[in-house]
Amino acid sequence: MGKNTHSSPFSVSNPPNNHKLQNGNSRYSVRVVDQSSVNGLQLENGDDLLIHILSWDFESDLTEEYGENEDRIRAKIKWPFKLQPLKTRFERTSDYIFNFFPLFLIECSQILFKAKTLNNDEEFTFTVLFANVDKCFLQMTLIADAGNLKQSLSDQFSTGDLVVLKIQHISIMAFIKQSFSSSIRIEILIHPAKSNVIAYNNRDLDRFDVLQQLFAPISNKSNQVNSKSTAQKLTVVLKKVLSITTLMREYKTLCTINKLFLRDWILGLNVEEISNLSEIDMLALENEFYDIPIELTNTLIRKYNKGQLLAICNSMRRQGITLIQGPPGSGKTTTIIAIISCILHGKNHSKSHTTLAINDQKHNTCCDRYPWFRKDYINWTDQDREADDIIFYENSTNQDENVNIYDCISRSEWRNTVKGKLLTVPSYADPFKRVLICAPSNAAVDEIVKRLTKSVELDGGIFGADGKRFQPVVTRVGPNIHPDLLEYSLEVKADKTLKLNRGVNQFKGTIKQNILLQSQVICATLSVCGSSELSGFAGHLDALIVDEATQGVELSNLIAISLNSIKRVILVGDPCQLPATVCSRFAIQLGYNQSLFQRLQACGHFINLLDVQYRMCTEISRFPSETFYHGRLKDCDEIHKIRPLVDWYDLPILRPTVFFSIESKEIRAETSYANEIEVELTCQLIEVILGFAEKIPVHKIVESIGVITPYSAQVALLTDAISKRFKGLGTVDVSTVDGFQGREKEIVIFSAVRTLGHGNVHQAIINGKMQLLSGDRLDGFDIKNLTSFSDRMSETFISDQRRINVGITRARTNLFIIGNPHYLLDHIFWLKLYYYYKKNDMIFYVPNDMFDKQGDLYGLRLWISSYFKANPHLCDRFSKIAPKFVSTIISLEKQDV
Numbered sequence: 022m023g024k025n026t027h028s029s030p031f032s033v034s035n036p037p038n039n040h041k042l043q044n045g046n047s048r049y050s051v052r053v054v055d056q057s058s059v060n061g062l063q064l065e066n067g068d069d070l071l072i073h074i075l076s077w078d079f080e081s082d083l084t085e086e087y088g089e090n091e092d093r094i095r096a097k098i099k100w101p102f103k104l105q106p107l108k109t110r111f112e113r114t115s116d117y118i119f120n121f122f123p124l125f126l127i128e129c130s131q132i133l134f135k136a137k138t139l140n141n142d143e144e145f146t147f148t149v150l151f152a153n154v155d156k157c158f159l160q161m162t163l164i165a166d167a168g169n170l171k172q173s174l175s176d177q178f179s180t181g182d183l184v185v186l187k188i189q190h191i192s193i194m195a196f197i198k199q200s201f202s203s204s205i206r207i208e209i210l211i212h213p214a215k216s217n218v219i220a221y222n223n224r225d226l227d228r229f230d231v232l233q234q235l236f237a238p239i240s241n242k243s244n245q246v247n248s249k250s251t252a253q254k255l256t257v258v259l260k261k262v263l264s265i266t267t268l269m270r271e272y273k274t275l276c277t278i279n280k281l282f283l284r285d286w287i288l289g290l291n292v293e294e295i296s297n298l299s300e301i302d303m304l305a306l307e308n309e310f311y312d313i314p315i316e317l318t319n320t321l322i323r324k325y326n327k328g329q330l331l332a333i334c335n336s337m338r339r340q341g342i343t344l345i346q347g348p349p350g351s352g353k354t355t356t357i358i359a360i361i362s363c364i365l366h367g368k369n370h371s372k373s374h375t376t377l378a379i380n381d382q383k384h385n386t387c388c389d390r391y392p393w394f395r396k397d398y399i400n401w402t403d404q405d406r407e408a409d410d411i412i413f414y415e416n417s418t419n420q421d422e423n424v425n426i427y428d429c430i431s432r433s434e435w436r437n438t439v440k441g442k443l444l445t446v447p448s449y450a451d452p453f454k455r456v457l458i459c460a461p462s463n464a465a466v467d468e469i470v471k472r473l474t475k476s477v478e479l480d481g482g483i484f485g486a487d488g489k490r491f492q493p494v495v496t497r498v499g500p501n502i503h504p505d506l507l508e509y510s511l512e513v514k515a516d517k518t519l520k521l522n523r524g525v526n527q528f529k530g531t532i533k534q535n536i537l538l539q540s541q542v543i544c545a546t547l548s549v550c551g552s553s554e555l556s557g558f559a560g561h562l563d564a565l566i567v568d569e570a571t572q573g574v575e576l577s578n579l580i581a582i583s584l585n586s587i588k589r590v591i592l593v594g595d596p597c598q599l600p601a602t603v604c605s606r607f608a609i610q611l612g613y614n615q616s617l618f619q620r621l622q623a624c625g626h627f628i629n630l631l632d633v634q635y636r637m638c639t640e641i642s643r644f645p646s647e648t649f650y651h652g653r654l655k656d657c658d659e660i661h662k663i664r665p666l667v668d669w670y671d672l673p674i675l676r677p678t679v680f681f682s683i684e685s686k687e688i689r690a691e692t693s694y695a696n697e698i699e700v701e702l703t704c705q706l707i708e709v710i711l712g713f714a715e716k717i718p719v720h721k722i723v724e725s726i727g728v729i730t731p732y733s734a735q736v737a738l739l740t741d742a743i744s745k746r747f748k749g750l751g752t753v754d755v756s757t758v759d760g761f762q763g764r765e766k767e768i769v770i771f772s773a774v775r776t777l778g779h780g781n782v783h784q785a786i787i788n789g790k791m792q793l794l795s796g797d798r799l800d801g802f803d804i805k806n807l808t809s810f811s812d813r814m815s816e817t818f819i820s821d822q823r824r825i826n827v828g829i830t831r832a833r834t835n836l837f838i839i840g841n842p843h844y845l846l847d848h849i850f851w852l853k854l855y856y857y858y859k860k861n862d863m864i865f866y867v868p869n870d871m872f873d874k875q876g877d878l879y880g881l882r883l884w885i886s887s888y889f890k891a892n893p894h895l896c897d898r899f900s901k902i903a904p905k906f907v908s909t910i911i912s913l914e915k916q917d918v
Contacts, residue, residue, distance in 0.1 A: 070272040071196055072157055073099055073126055074133075074265070075210035076221070078228060079185055079192045083134045086127075086607050094607055098126040099213075099221060107612035109623045110289035114279040117288060121275060124613040125576060129268055131604035133183070136263040144187075145177065149255045150204065152239045158208040159236055163257065165203055173202045178259070181266035187258040189235065194262070207259075211236065270551030271576035274583045282588050286342045287579070287617070289624040312337070312367040320488030321359055326657075329356045332629035336360045336564075337367060340588040344618055345629045346595055348654045349645065349830035350636025350765070353593060354472055357458070357566060360591060362484035364564050365454050365493070365541055457543045458566045459550060459581045461573035461601075467503040468763055469568060470495060470544050474509060483542075496540040499549035509544075511536060511554060534558065547573055550581040561586050569763070570594035574601045575617040592618045597649040598827050599762050636765055638663045640677035641829075641836045644857045648850075649826050665834040666725060666767060667714050667902060671895055673888070674709070674865055674881065678836040680858040683867040685841050687776045693734035696774045699839045700738050702867065703728060703770050704746050705881040706837055707753065710768060712882075712906035713899070723751040727766030729828045731758050731819055735774050758828045769832035773840035775819045820848045829854075886913045 077083060082097045089097075091104055100123045107124060111117040147163035154160070165174050178184065182197045186209065199206040212229050213221050221229075239255055278284060285291045321333065329352060332345045347353025460466045473495050475481025482492040497509045507513050515532045530553075537543060538560045545555060547567070565587050567578055571594030582590055596619050603614040622628055632650075634642055635657045646654040669675040685698035707726060714722045728739055739755045747753070754766065819825070829836060838854075845851035858864050867880075889896035889910065900907045 068156070068158075069276075070269065071208070072210060072213070074129060074183070075158075075194050075196060075208075076213060076225065077130065077133075077194065078225075079137070079194050083130060083137050085134060086131060086605060089607070091607075094127060095123075096222060098123065098130055099225070100126060104611060107615060107620075109620060112288070112290075114284065114288065117278060118275060121576065124608050124611055125271065125275065127608045127611075128574075128603060128605045128613055129265075131608070132268070133262065135604055140260065140262060142260075144258050144260045145174075147205075147257050147259060149239055149257065152236075154211065155208075157210055157212055159211040160198070160206065160208045161239075162204060162206050163259070165205075166256075174205065175200050175202055178205055178261060179264060181264050181269065183262045183265045185260045185262055187260070188255075191231070191235065193232065195259075196265075267548040267551075267577075270548060270580050271574075273551065274579035275576060277583055278579065281579075281583055282340070283342060283582060283590060286590075286621075287582070289621065291341065292625045292627075313363050314366055314486040314488075316488040317362060317366055317484055317486055320484055321363075325356070325359060326352075326633050328630060328632045329359070332356055332631065333359050333363060335627070335629055336591045337363055338589065342590045342592060342621065342626070343629065344621060344626055345591060345593045345631065347593055347631045348595055348597065348634060348650055349827070350634035350642075351631035351654070352633075352635060353595075353631060354469070354568075354763075356631060357469070357568060357593060358472065358483050360564075360566065361456050361458075361493075361542060364456050365483070366486045453538075453561065454563050455537075455541055455543060455560065456564050456566060457545070457550075457555075457562050457581065457584070457587075458568065459545055459547050460568040461547055461577060462569070463499070463501045463503075463546055464760075465569045465572075465763060466497070466499075466544050466546055467506055470497050470506050470509055471503075473542055473544075474506070493541040494539060495542045495544065496536055498537075498543060498545040498554055499552065534560075545581075547577045547580050550584055555584060558585065564589040564591065566591045566593065568593050569599075570618045571596050571616045572599050572601055572762070573616060574603065574613065575615070575620065577601075578617045592621075594618050596622065596823075598823055599759060600821070600823050633657050635660070636833055637830060637836075638677050638834055640861075640863075641832055644854060645826055645830050648853060649822070663833060666717055666722065669713050669899075669902070672885070672899070674885070675713070675835065676863060677834065678832075678858075678863055679838070680855065680864045681837060681839045681867055682842050682864055683839060684843075684869060685776055687774060688734075690734035694732045694774050695734040695738045696772065696776065697738070699772045699774060700735070700742050702839055702881075703739060703772055704742055706770055707743065707747065709881055709885070711747075711750070712909070713903045715903045715906050720751050723747075723753055725767035726753050726770070727761065727764075727768070727831060728753060728755040728770045728772065729758055729761050729831060730755075730772040730774055731821075731824060731828070732774050733757060735772055739772070758824045761831050762827055765831050765833060767833050768835040768837075769828075770837045771828050771839065773819060773838065773845060776841040776844045819845070820850065822850045825850065882910055883913050886910045 076099055077097065084097070086094060086097075095101070095104065102119075102123070104123055104127075105120055108116070108120055111120070146166040148166070149161055150164045151162035152159060178197055178200045180197055180200050182200075184195050184197060184207065186193045186195045186207070193209055195207040195209045197205055197207050209232075210229075211232055213225070278287065281287060321330065325333065332343075333356065336343045336345070345353070345356065347356070458466075458469055460469065472481060473483065474492060477490040477492065480490070482490045485491045495509050496511050496514065497506060498511045500512075502510050511533055514536050515529055518532050518536075519527065519529060533554055534557075537554070537558055543555075543562075545552075549555065562584065565581055565584070567573075567581060567590070570578060570592040578592070581587070594616070596616070601614050601616055603609050605613070608614070630650075630653065632653050633655050634646075636642075637656075637660075639656055639660060642654070642656055642660075646652055665675075665677075670677060673679070674681075681702060683698060683702060685696050688695045688697065710726065711719070711722055728743070730736055730739065736755055736757055743753050743755065829838065838858075840851075842851075842855060846855055855864070889899070889907070896907065896911070
């Protein structure tokens, strides 16, 4: 670059001046290159991603994309080609990469922008200890200022973190290659790669020119800082932005897609077409389980419905991808349990048994009691025996009471022997068979682990070859594990092994591999599948099951699919429930939020629909079935047996489901919303529920209630109000819609929050500016006539139909929806829901006169009192159910309220 006169180690790779854009008006734009002139896009390793990310200007490129056009988006991510919507099917892997990579970059930029806006102000001062140039990067080793650290540096910065380096009032993004207790090794992009220089505009090249002049003095001819160099005193300030480990793992899978065994399935070239179960002779269903023990087959036929059995059958194929759609309450996890059972006991494995013997008394410690701990002392033989024999010598010591010795054992039976105690363990499963179960979030993975490790008496565990339940060997890989599940953590198991085997030369990595080798079910998040523990796992994985597969973007799913030996994948999810979280609106418009499940579905891949729901009473289930599943989701035969904790359906406000139409005003809270009036009504509903359930233990009622809202600010307001209102009664579960995915409650209160306008709702009430919705708007309205309807809420959070589907399908016996129809009816989905409730006489219009002078809701109990006065026979019946509460209700009529 002309301005740079330094003899610097960077100059040899500087892009030539003729790469500067000649058009003065194009200083902040990128030339568009014809895609047809490029013979595929070659991505090799993580450096290619870092070249893009580290080339972004932290201040000017990481900005909100709202309102920006495609040219500006391409300029920010340094992409010279025209952006294309995500395709459904790809002929070549190069097409796949070329389509996905720019959308991935757009999403990366918005993830970094979100992190930038939420970033804390904690900064750390470092001294440059060492520097060298490697290709496009300047790598520096920094030592921390000891007085600036309150704890180990590795607790503040981790390998894979993206940080902002500040020097001489310039902010530069850097990547942490390694993190130690008192030093870190980072790299910054010092010039663009020659192969990608066309993507940079004049401003970018000027910025690199400044960086080269700035850092030229810290390197000598050998590219190192010597002991006498003044660079040793050069200080920089670092501030963490976020970890990009998951992004790096997603990118790695994109680079290696051509090597995947399931590549053609991923590209959409192999479509699995399967006949409907109605064409299968149920009497011959056993033939579908040609490799499954007959006892297990009989158990599944007895316990599972047709849709579930078809999904199980189709999951037994040796290779390929199976899609299973699990609507709310359809037994999705139950079906996964059956699939695991079949995989572990199938495939030409008819009642073969194994013998495990531990005979080395020198190592007769508690570690010897765990077959996965010491592979050297395990002898697997295929003998025709009735059970596995594990010798536990009586003189064993050093047993850690915190270790569950039955963790690896399905069922046990002690008997005395001459040598000691012999533990008899019935075993039909191949000891080297294992299944990997993944999900996008830690919460979802923990729910699976809880189900697998739950007591057999409580229908936990999986099915054995004999059709009876047992607890498999489960290992949970990765951080952020629920405290109740730590005993199943790979890290905890490895640490206990090291502790118990003191004095024995062992490597922790080897111990972890042995633990995984002896596990039957391995559980991890999609991102953790890219960790060293699993990406380097040498063992065979018979199948991969991805739960909540529709909640992860396609590249996240590929992290797990790209693992060694994966030939069989079962994707379980529901496109009609929570979507993948994508930060970029522009990427969403181009289809990046589409999951692998949805894209394969669009390719014509067969969907195994679990079409029977066991959770919701009919009044709650009918609307989501008709709206989201075209009426295909049916109630189970026993659904009529679902009854509320208290027989209160005769009271209009406590029918199975009620829409509380209320006038209120929302309050903006930074990036979220809250609604005080809806909070008050929620509290009053809880009071009424607790009142009528006075004969039931309070903790049981509190545990049966869930409060759901789409907005985090409303969660905070609800949590605070409920805790103050109901002191000493336990904690009512309050969460966002996302937090309730996969869960259920007997009673759910859904707060919609959003209204027309902002401000102080109490002032609006006092001024009488709100008008009660009379319902006239829908009189004579036909819900079929919606072709010309203008959906003004289409891009708002509350309008996401999949998110609302989750919110209104968590309840078993009672669903209460609180919302302001003046706002909600501007959205087609809410209009349909409101019409359904009005047609079935399930709307409760909360009148304005239910507010007192302070603007607080008082009226639910007063309304009940008036209702009882008009219906004395109901008053008499409820007096027997809740005499104290009804007495209090009746007394309200005599008070001046």
